[in-house]
Amino acid sequence: MTDTISIAALVAEDLRSLASKLKRKLRAQGHPGNLTASQASVLVRLEKDGQMTTSALARAEGMRPQSMGALIASLEASGLVVGMPDPSDGRQTILSLTEDCRAMIAEGRAARQDWLTRRIDATLSAEEQAQVHAAIVLLQRLVEED
Structure with missing residues (x-):
């Protein structure tokens, strides 16, 4: 009997790993x-x-x-x-x-958004950006409440 890994399991593993890496990168950009x-x-x-x-x-x-x-x-x-x-x-x-905390959160969020926008623009073609956007629409279905 051979063990086979389903495509869904591979996608789940890759997605979890990618989400973790992206979270670390974004956290580093936000100056926490x-x-x-x-x-x-x-x-x-x-x-x-x-x-x-x-x-x-x-x-x-x-x-x-x-x-x-x-x-x-x-x-x-x-x-x-x-x-x-x-x-x-x-x-x-x-x-x-506090207001200082709200400002810190807003600044961190803006820094993360700016970094990610620049990375997307510098790394992906317009077609690839559209593909990523289409994938995000699909991924959002994974986290929607039943």
């Missing part, structure tokens, strides 16, 4: 400073989902509240996150991004 992956993830979550409590962030990130508390403390010390008392429950603190 000394942020850990967990810190960056929390900042992106606060940017996309808005203000939250430490416990809500911990649930959303799959972390223990104590671990999230330490992570938030370091982000507050860096001036990236600020906490304000919850107006409906003074025992809770609502966390949000």
Whole structure:
């Protein structure tokens, strides 16, 4: 009996590897400073989902509240996150991004976009760019919710 690898399995392996490499390249272009992956993830979550409590962030990130508390403390010390008392429950603190953090995120995103645009333009012909765009449309179907 011979083992055969399906085309789908090969595509999945190549795609996963490529996505990982692209993520590393983009991360390097965004000038993330000394942020850990967990810190960056929390900042992106606060940017996309808005203000939250430490416990809500911990649930959303799959972390223990104590671990999230330490992570938030370091982000507050860096001036990236600020906490304000919850107006409906003074025992809770609502966390949000500082304006400096929002600017840092926007600058990093712009740097990554600029780098990728320049690489695409310098490396791929117009026809190849159209092919990549067509492939992206197909790849988006893979991540759409059922």
